[in-house]
Amino acid sequence: MTQTTSHRTRLSPEQRREQLLDLGVRLLATRSLDELSIDLLAEEAGISRGLLYHYFGNKHDFHEAVVRRAADDLIEKTAPPVDGEPMARLLTSLAAYLDYVVDNHEGYLSLVKAAAGGNETLREIYEEARSSLNGRIFREDAQGTIIPETPATRLVVRGWSAMVEELVLSWVADPGPVTREELLEVMAASLPALVEVVPGQRPA
Amino acid sequence: MTQTTSHRTRLSPEQRREQLLDLGVRLLATRSLDELSIDLLAEEAGISRGLLYHYFGNKHDFHEAVVRRAADDLIEKTAPPVDGEPMARLLTSLAAYLDYVVDNHEGYLSLVKAAAGGNETLREIYEEARSSLNGRIFREDAQGTIIPETPATRLVVRGWSAMVEELVLSWVADPGPVTREELLEVMAASLPALVEVVPGQRPA
DNA sequence: CACTCTATTGACACTTTTTCAATAACGCCA
DNA sequence: TGGCGTTATTGAAAAAGTGTCAATAGAGTG
Structure with a gap:
């Protein structure tokens, strides 16, 4: 062939x-x-x-x-942040990320798998990509307005992004009855919900 | 030798x-x-x-x-569920899991890495172990009382356990100022908080 | 239409995995 | 106690995979 x-x-x-x-x-x-x-x-x-x-x-x-290429592709093709109010921007970022994973399932899978099982260098490449995404979502899209930055919230955001990754991969593999919009809403709403759970963080 | x-x-x-x-x-x-x-x-x-x-x-x-053995070890050594009211049991399970990871940090990391980066079979073994843990936490410890089981909540619980894993691994690697109890509380409280965020799931 | 530059090959050395007929430890029975 | 059979164990050699490099041949250029 x-x-x-x-x-x-x-x-x-x-x-x-x-x-x-x-x-x-x-x-x-x-x-x-x-x-x-x-x-x-x-x-x-x-x-x-x-x-x-x-x-x-x-x-x-x-x-x-190969892994670096997958990572670069992810960062490049994921839409850059837009402006607007924080939650709307968060949703937009998440949507861009979700769409990327849907459209480039193979490349994304490669990245995640290689990173998880690979050596230090491979994991760094992956971390870099993830930081870049989180950077957009956390620091630019939502921070200052939704989330105060403390060691505890940083930990929680880290956990949240692991969750988002898992949700997206699971959903792409098998959406079941859950719609794209529902998924996005759950992921977006999760962030503030989780932050509220951090001790000494509950506003109001 | x-x-x-x-x-x-x-x-x-x-x-x-x-x-x-x-x-x-x-x-x-x-x-x-x-x-x-x-x-x-x-x-x-x-x-x-x-x-x-x-x-x-x-x-x-x-x-x-080898991976199967490591997984079995995890499941076996993690304390079986005790009785009591749901949230208390959830906390107990999470504590047992956390302690296991603390005591077997390297071994656990290896298991996770090996599974994530490996082939289909390895990933299945890992999934099995995870399901088993989730089973305890979700179905036995909390279900029926806190969480109704629907496709959406199943997805969310899956995401939650990915988050828990990430949190535990991050925290073990660098606890920072977060105490063991705070971590446990955050993880436990996260589950109901996340479920509330699922559309058509908010109870009262 | 040569001619040059360099992308590409193939054969070979080396390391790691896999096979299998030969070997010898252990329990058993006289 | 000592021979004997079973079978756990070995070691050597084949197979598969990784890495090297001098020789080869496309493709543009004058």
Whole structure:
């Protein structure tokens, strides 16, 4: 299916890098990191193993590049924050995030899986992406108006975003009778609800 | 250190299996799954590589068995539910879970990481353990009294337990000024607070 | 239409996983 | 107590995967 043409196909380094990274992200969605062997990827791409080493030094570096690409893609494609009142902005951010996961299920899955099971470097890449999202949602979208920043609330927001991730992934896998709007509303409303539960945080 | 005795030590299949699984779990606490090579394990156990294959077919199956054992250990050591009124029982369960993670930090982290980053089977094992924990917390400790079971609440409870896991892991890594009791209270109080946020779920 | 530049290959070295016929520990029975 | 059979265990060798590098051949250029 790949490589119907004669013997070699010579691409520009940029094109080839793109191709290999994209393929990597796609393949990673349906298998774990260590099942993503150089052999498999080379075969799927229709190239020799040697070429992969030419572009990415070794397996680890390749994995890192794949994960980084998934993360960059997430950050880039997720809509930047808009203005408006805090809760509305929070909803908008969440919607952008949800839509991204729906549209790029594979890439997102790759990112999450690799990050959770991977080494320090991989987790950092993931954390970076998450911070970037949380940064938008927490610090820009909602803070100052909804949430005071204390160690306890920071912890809770961290927990909240883990919850959001789980909810989105679960919902995408099986929405059941829950609509997109209901999901968004639950996620958005959860944040203030959780903050209220923090001791010494209840306003009014 | 191992194997001071003569050449071979012949154990009963059960004993050997136990030994290898226990050792596997112990080693997994300080390294990732794919750093847990057959070579390493065989050496640490003082046996030949061949014997591992005799007991566990291949590396994957061995990993699976190790993760399953770690999961079983978690479930077993976590205190079974006590009786009392629902919120008190929820608190007790959460405390047992938290204490387990504190006492077995490395092992627990390994379990989570291995499961999250692994293949379908590994993730299923982890899901099973999680369901079992949720089962206690949700169905036995709190249900019928606090939470009606609908698709939406099921989703929310799932999200809540992801949050609890994240909170516990974050807190164990760096408690900051948050006390154990505050953490427990926040986690326990979160559950009803979240359920209230589900549309058509607000009781009174 | 050569010619050059460099993307790409393939064969080889090395590490780790997997196989399996041969070996020897342990319990049993005389 | 000592031979004997069962089977847990080994070790060597095949297979699979990772990494290296000099040789090869596309594709644009003058």
